[in-house]
Amino acid sequence: MAAATSEAPISVVLVDDHALFREGLREILESDGDIAVVGEAGDSEGAVSAVARTRPDVVLLDVEIPGDEVTETVARMRTSSPDSRIIILSMYDGPQLLTRLLVAGIRGYLLKSVHRHELLAAVHSVHEDASRIVLAVSTHSLAHVESPRSGVLSDKEVEVLQLAAQALSNAQIARRLGVAEATVKRHMRNIFVKLNAVSRIDAVNKAVAASLIQPQSRAEGD
Template identity: 80%
Template sequence: MDRTAADTTISIALVDDHALFREGLREILESVGDMRIVGEAGDSTAAVTLVAGTRPDVVLLDVEIPGDEVTETVSRIRTLSPDTRIIILSMYDGPQLLSRLLGAGIRGYLLKSVHRHELIAAVRSVREDPSRVVLAVSRNSVAQVEAAAAPTLSDKELEVLQLAAQALSNSQIARKLGLAEATVKRHMRNIFVKLNAVSRIDAVNKALAASLIMPQGRTDPD
């Protein structure tokens, strides 16, 4: 069954203390057929009230609006409307602020220098995929955020996990590394905690995704 027009239209709240900038955003977004502006706000208190009353799909939030600090505003918006995706608009390209906002749950961080098609694409992207994060910042900022977020495993934990990726059991890993099996189990527990993993396969997959270990084929048991 096809979705109705109401289902496919993206509702957006604009939050910026410059009325002229909000007017420009409104003109850009309402020029496409699948977006509508449900309200505007110029400070953090008004932003939270607006979101509570409209529950928009997306909030475009200026990083320097008057009132509460931006991460507090993000937190309050997400508490009131968990399904609302927040895209930050900023003049500043700083990895520390970006990291804090990503931790607070934003789904996008765009510099105000982006082109209109990038803005439109970002809004559509976070609406279509709630897990997606859209960034339009420098490579240096992204690299610093990724480096800070990457889990750190000890050399021995990396050895253990690399062998676990080859489908070796704890006892087989212990023999290869000259360790007690209990020590291998302790290393695996530490790995699960550090990677927030729920199983050996989950830990291996997360380590591969983070390039902590190298992909290898299965090793036959000794």
């Protein structure tokens, strides 16, 4: 295995709800010599907290941990630690889920049937090249990965962004939906992460281009 690109080891957070599986992963990773496990978690809240606290180079995330839906967990991790590369570990090989996770910004998707050398190679690969995506799935899934036209945003995020497309402020959107302004801000942060957007206008334009929302003219004042 190639050495890490810097003197510091590759820092990794492990997320799986089975302690025995995490223990096995830790042994495999730390046997490499260039990888250090800096945190562990067994559910989505613990995972987001561990990633925010340690800001690891790589996160190994089980797709079925208790708590938030996995794309929401990925979005929250990327908000708190944008430079962390997230690799999904899964028993399932489905193109729809893979598509949603790729759009959410994961850098790898490995089936749990992979060999240890494949796991170690994936960790090194995504760490060494921020643009690289590592997939260890069936050719069927790869052939059926779809363009991000639907299922990228939650229903509530679509609703929020549709109102943002009308040039409504966060406060105005909150009043329209009957929620707290902080809730709208949280939805907008998740939208930015999922769409890789740098502004509200950028998010709206990308969502319109992907047919996630309809283009709107500016709304009348509340």
